[in-house]
Amino acid sequence: MRKARGPADVAYLTFDGFDPELKPAVEAMEDLGVRAEAVPWDARDVDWGAYRAAVVRSTWDYTSRHAQFLSALRRIGERTALWNPVPVIAWNSRKNYLRHLAGRGCAVIPTVWTTPGGRPTVADLPADWTEVVVKPVVGVGGQHVLRTTDRDAACVYAASGPPMMVQPYLREVDHGGEISLVYIGGAFSHAVRKQGYLAPESLRDGILAPEPGSEWSARPCRPGPDHFLTAGHALESVPGARDLLHARVDMIRDRSGQPRIVEVELIEPFLYLLYDDQAADRLAHAVRDRLGRPRG
Structure with a gap:
């Protein structure tokens, strides 16, 4: 099993992509004496027990591997403290x-929900929803989001794949x-x-x-x-x-x-x-304070 690359206190869980918050967050932690290391959440052969905690931060690719992501976090959480914890993450990972x-x-916001293979009809959408937003139940950022005034097209899109949700566009x-x-x-x-x-x-x-x-x-x-x-x-x-x-x-x-x-x-x-000039410091202080608590 691969050890942590250094004697880090915290694994900053990230992904293989752009994260403008990684550097200020890690630097703020290190300024407080908390040694932090960026580690992809799906990294293999990591000794998670070598870290005192793992902070879930920019795991922004998880939606395409939802089950794998939750499984990986459960394994990490068995070896070290995980913030936010797995039960909260599992609950929050579906927009239900x-x-x-x-x-x-x-x-x-009022919402019409779909199920796999289910297709809402225009009759399911309130008449005053003249413009709607359709998004996947498991999604992040603006990925796969449709905004349209074509209510028929919205219903077709909502039935095009995984469970979706339809909401009015609030002008x-x-x-x-x-x-x-x-x-x-x-x-x-x-x-x-x-x-x-x-x-x-x-x-x-x-x-x-x-x-x-x-x-x-x-x-x-x-x-x-x-x-x-x-x-x-x-x-x-x-x-x-x-x-x-x-x-x-x-x-x-x-x-x-x-x-x-x-x-x-x-x-x-x-x-x-x-x-915010103090935001990274607040995050670093919160991590440091939690590291001082007994795990439980």
């Missing part, structure tokens, strides 16, 4: 978790953007307002991972009190919420002005570390 949140009164996003609240170590860290997130030019290696100054529009912002209430309710409704190292809650206001939950990202969220 939004049904769980809606059932607990969280303000989730308020065009001027108000999508608000993302980032939580680190169980506390609110920072927030950004993003726009243009369904544009193909937003993607690199098929992944939505923007950098400041790119064509993709994201800006630090101050969320409203209702954003905090909506996000807090969602996170409190997550099974295993107390074990979260990091989380991101994405919201768009609907026509009535209410924030609606788009996603609660608990696996490998882009944390916008480059959009």
